[in-house]
Amino acid sequence: MQSEDSIRRAASELDEALEAGDVDRVVACFADDCTVELLGVRLRGLDGVRRWCAWVFRHVQRIEFAPRVINVDGDTFFEEFAVTGFLSDGRRLE
Numbered sequence: 001m002q003s004e005d006s007i008r009r010a011a012s013e014l015d016e017a018l019e020a021g022d023v024d025r026v027v028a029c030f031a032d033d034c035t036v037e038l039l040g041v042r043l044r045g046l047d048g049v050r051r052w053c054a055w056v057f058r059h060v061q062r063i064e065f066a067p068r069v070i071n072v073d074g075d076t077f078f079e080e081f082a083v084t085g086f087l088s089d090g091r092r093l094e
Contacts, residue, residue: 004072011077015065023053060085060093 002010010029017025027049030036036043043052056063062085069080085093 001075007072007075007077008070011070011079015067015081018053018056018063019065021057021063023050023057026053059087061088062086 014026014029017029027046030046030049032046034043034045034049036049038052041052043049064084066082066084067079068082069078071078082094087093
């Protein structure tokens with residue numbers, strides 16, 4: 001089992017990788033058999049994570065995360081965050 005600190009560090013790395021638009025860094029944050037739900041989309045496995053990243057980075061030029069709630073319970077991490085996306089035409093989405 002991972003410590004709460006190591007889980008929080010991994011979560012921070014994920015946020016930073018997403019904000020940097022670095023797909024390989026994002027994928028490295030997940031296990032091969034992961035199941036993740038992001039923005040209402042359920043992802044399964046690393047292939048699912050790559051597909052989601054490809055979609056996001058194709059439509060959003062820059063993305064920022066502002067954590068609102070962070071909980072660690074055993075080896076389960078839950079983060080609620082506000083997402084701000086900046087599109088290539090200058091529009092801002094929250």
